[in-house]
Amino acid sequence: MNIVVATDFAYVNGGASNIALGSAKGLAARGHQVILFSAVGPVAEDLxxxxxxxxxxxxxxxxxxxPNRLRAAARSVWNQAAARHLAExxxxxxxxxxxxxxxxWTKALSSAVVRVAASRGFQVVITLHDFFSVCPNGTFFHYRKGQxxxxxxxxxxxxxxNCDANSYGHKLWRVGRQIVQRSLGLPPPGGDFVSVxxxxEPILKKFLPPGSRLHQVQNFTEMPRSERVPVDRNNSLIYIGRLSAEKGPHLLAECARRLSAPVVFVGAGPSETAVRKQCPWAEVTGWLSAVEVRDRLRAARALVFPSLWFETQGLVVAEAAAMGVPSIVPDTSAARDWVTHGVTGLWFKGGNINDLCRQVARVMAEPACAAQMGQAAYRTFWSAPPTLDRHVRRLEDVYGSILAGRNGA
Known part of the structure; x- marks a missing residue:
């Protein structure tokens, strides 16, 4: 089987590129001929x-x-050079x-690559790492209202x-891109998408082209197995991710302030100043290496994932579980798929600071309960870990069914 993996970046700069590049290597290791097609280099050394x-x-x-903003605006709507090179x-x-x-494709390739592949009779699969396939700002989140x-x-x-994080003018540009994408840059009705x-799935499916087929393929994480973290001996909360409004770090900062709880924010972003102001004793580390992140998790009582938007998966919750650290997640986020409430972690009412405080207070006041949930999270994760090998084998099943359908098998 030939597999062309198309992604904006040829190096890891986020969750989508990590999955794209990892799966490309994994598929090649399984004996497939894989071509990684990208717009922005350099190509990662391990490729x-x-x-x-x-x-x-x-x-x-x-x-x-x-620096050429007109070129950037035009290319992100329709990257003709990318289309031409992919055709070759x-x-x-x-x-x-x-x-x-x-x-x-939203940061470089544009949906032109989808159009050129589909128009030449190739089977196209799009992984829905975010909501850009259906929503102009990619999040179903109103940044001005914070909801x-x-x-x-x-x-x-x-x-x-006027929901865009930047300006209404930027929103209108995104609307224009969405119109082009919807009319020219998505697979035709009956096309194939991967949900994570x-x-x-239900959020996305109702806005995709009629008859679209969704194939669920869980993202992978290559967490090394180590001893379970004795969370009952720890007293700090931890947040891991971009510090931006839709991720809700300010909710955790306010919660920590109300409860006088130690808290560590691993990450960076535009909300850093607000976080420091709300909770002056909060430690903000900036971005850390994977090894350093694991070291921070070893010192945590619980991971708090306070995201205000829907999310599509919330993989960091699984990574915390792999170490035996329970998570507190909103019931409105896809991250809840990783947590059984009261067993492997806790849910709180999405966006509700009072309920968040109640759940955080519980794990802080009951170390034995936190340890029990951490143990259950650890056991659940390692009973069926979302490894690269599982991910690749599931992709092979999806690809095989799509090609069999196309070829009338």
């Missing part, structure tokens, strides 16, 4: 000289760093034995809503 894996990188600049990559390939798997958005994408109410969680 060099991998048997069965070749790469085509256009060495373009992503839309946020391009696809030309010698047999469409009956090839899958084009698109992981990300989830329930408007129908591209309805009059949506278009006139059960919770995200």
């Amino acid at each position: 060099q000289d991998v048997p069965g894996l070749s790469h085509v990188c256009l060495d373009q600049i992503d839309v946020w760093r391009d 990559v696809l030309a010698p390939l047999d469409a009956t034995r090839t899958i084009v798997h698109v992981h990300s 989830r958005c329930h408007l129908r994408p591209l309805s009059v109410a949506c278009v006139t809503s 969680s059960a919770a995200s």
Whole structure:
């Protein structure tokens, strides 16, 4: 089988690129011929000289760093160069034995790559790492109001809503991109998409093209197995992720302030100042290496994942469970799929600071309960860990069914 993995970046700079590049290596290791097609380099060192894996990188600049803003705006709507180069990559390939798997396109490739592959008869699969396939700002979140958005994408109410984190002008540009994407840059009705969680599927499915097929493929995490963290001996809360409004770090900062609880924020972002102001004793580490993050988790009583938007998975909750650290998550987030309330962690009412405080107070006041939930989380995770091998084998099943359907098998 030939697999073209299309993604904006040829190096890991976030969750989507980590999954795209990891799966490319994993599929090559399983004997498939894999081509990594990307816009922004450099190509990660661990992708060099991998048997069965070749790469085509256009060495373009992503839309946020391009000093030519007109070019960036136009290219992110329709990257004609990416379309032309992908057409050249696809030309010698047999469409009956090839899958084009698109992981990300909004920061460089654009949905032009979907159009060029589909128009040439190739089977296209899109992983829904976020909500950009259906929502102009990609989050179903109103940044001005600080709350989830329930408007129908591209309805009059949506278009006139000033929900963007930057400006209404930026929102209108995103609306334009969405219109182009919907009309030209998505698979035709009956196309194939990969969802990464059960919770995200119903949100996405009602806005995808009619007859779209969703295949659930859980993202992987390669966590090393170690002894379970004795969380009852720890007294600090931990947050891991970007410090931005939709992620809700300010909720945790306020909760820690009310409870006088020690708290560590691992990450960086525009909400850092607000977090420090709300909770002066909070430690904000900035971004850390994977090893350093695990060291911080070893000192935590619980992970708090206070996100205000829906999310599509919340993989950090699984990574905490792998170490025996229970998580407190909103009942409105896809991260709840990782947590059985009262067994492997706790749910709180999404966006409700009072309920968050109640759940945090519980794990802080009852160390034995926290330890019991951590033990259950650890046991549950390692009973069926979401490894790269499981991820790749599931992808093979999905690809095989799609090609069999296409070829009338």
